[in-house]
């Protein structure tokens with residue numbers, strides 16, 4: 311039996327907003343095997359980002375448990391969570407969050423350097439090579455296309471060799487063609503390096519994922535495998551029509 315790289319057990323998240331309470335996650339239980347690509351989809355407000363943030367140790371759930379690479383996150387204090395995020399988790403967001411005055415190579419090395427780690431130039435070159443940007447290491451963000459900037463952000467996230475790469479709308483700021491290229495790059499990391507990836511997206515080209523988790527109202531309502539972009543778009547339209 312494959313053990314899950316990321317296991318969520320009855321995950322619940324409630325927010326107090328004004329005088330009311332919002333249930334963002336309403337008992338999600340799922341296991342994501344190592345070396346797989348999972349997309350999390352669902353209507354706006356269905357709890358996708360909350361799920362990603364809890365799974366990655368950025369937020370603590372109200373109840374339930376996250377086990378990431380064998381570590382029960384509820385047992386970690388804040389320092390433990392910070393170390394876990396630094397060493398075992400990589401993040402990619404919609405906004406590339408690159409520092410404009412630094413080169414691609416300097417951007418890739420920055421988080422590790424800030425964490426007090428010496429970073430060998432070969433390590434940075436290897437990370438940029440993995441995303442197909444070996445020849446762009448001296449370029450500043452303004453000298454790179456949007457897709458290339460996102461690839462630099464992916465190289466930065468891969469530098470520490472994370473157990474899991476979490477991506478929140480990584481193609482949200484990219485055009486259709488560039489989005490496909492970035493998703494193909496992520497797919498390649500799974501196929502060639504057994505990288506585990508969990509990605510929130512609205513993009514039906516998420517069909518490149520091994521599995522799509524469909525959320526509505528904080529609940530896991532479907533798990534889709536081996537599906538096409540067309541059937542995902544149709545399923546999403548049907549779910550949104552009922553919301």
Ligand SMILES: Nc1ncnc2c1ncn2[C@@H]1O[C@H](COP(=O)(O)OP(=O)(O)OP(=O)(O)O)[C@@H](O)[C@H]1O
Pocket residue numbers: 325326327332333334352353354355356357358359360361
């Ligand atoms: N910090 C917060 N305080 C109060 N309510 C919140 C907070 N963060 C999220 N929520 C609420 O929790 C629910 C789930 O939000 P979440 O951001 O996880 O949804 P989402 O599926 O990622 O949405 P979108 O696709 O629009 O980004 C929403 O109703 C949202 O308003």
